Amino acid sequence: MKSYQLIHELISLVEQLEQQNPEREVTMQDFAGFMVHTVGNSAPNVTSAARLSHDVRFGKNEITAQEQAFQLDNNIGQLFVYMSRYAKSYIKKALDDTALLTAEDFTALAILLTHDNLSKTELIQYNLQEKTSGTEVIRRLLAAGLIKQWDDAKDKRSRQIAITDQGKQLLYTVFEDMNHVGKMISGNLTVSEKLTLRYLLQKLEDFHQQHHQQKTISNKADLKRVTEALTDQK
Incomplete structure (x- = not known):
């Protein structure tokens, strides 16, 4: 047995x-x-x-x-990696036959939907990406006509970007399929379990977002320092 x-x-x-x-x-x-x-x-x-x-x-x-x-x-981290890969595979299927290729394309466009405009740097940061991969997402969205860009009037070194009407139309079409993705990711959890999971994930999001914004983890030494501090707090 x-x-x-x-x-x-x-x-x-x-x-x-x-x-x-x-x-x-x-x-x-x-x-x-x-x-x-x-x-x-x-x-x-x-x-x-x-x-x-x-x-x-x-x-x-x-x-x-x-x-x-x-x-x-370690096991919790391992399970997070598994869940992330499952989610990306579902999102990729939901984006079939659209101009959006990746989950990052979708989230970048969704972020722009809620702002009048953002700088490229702001969008990359909000989308939790490195500069190189974030720039590539922006390039794809521009080429597809889903966003537009123009020189920043206050900073000639910067460019502002915003979603186009075509981008909005695509997003609202994709939202329905993404609802299925959300339900698939939460799987066979009960409503009570979903509420508990959301609470715990939001607690983790608040923790990691703070470190992301403050750029506290830049190397292995930083990882060791922060995790040792966490252990001392428990």
């Missing part, structure tokens, strides 16, 4: 809870709270042995390396 190890761990947790409450019958609510508290306060590098056997991408070799990959924080 593949789930035996997980069942054994759950039974052990129930036994621990009962030992702490010898005078009364424990409830499911008691166990849920106890389990969250116990797992949450376990070692930060805790691994999921059961999870190792469920990821079809991993074989049976190099278990030590796999345990490293499935440390809690």
Whole structure:
């Protein structure tokens, strides 16, 4: 039975809870709270042995390396990468037969829809892109006639860009297909689970957006410094 190890761990947790409450019958609510508290306060590098056997991408070799990959924080990062790739594949399908080639093309145009105009630098920053890839997105949108550009009256070194009527028309056509993408990404989650996930993702977005705006992570040393500070706060 593949789930035996997980069942054994759950039974052990129930036994621990009962030992702490010898005078009364424990409830499911008691166990849920106890389990969250116990797992949450376990070692930060805790691994999921059961999870190792469920990821079809991993074989049976190099278990030590796999345990490293499935440390809690690493596993969360891994799942984010998977979700990002799934999302990009769905978005690409939704953009078939349009002038938009990538998710970044779509988000750049959507950002411009909500502004009168932006500088190229502003759009690239809002779209969370590097300068080279962001410039390429702008070039594609200009070539397709979805945006327009002109010299900045206050800064001759800068150019302003705005969405065209053609770009707006395309976006509103694409929005319907993108609604299907959103539903596909949230998958089989219940409404309650979606609300919880949105709350947690927004918390992470606020954290990462602050570091992105302040440009606090520019090299490996910065990564180490910030993550060590995070560990000290826990």
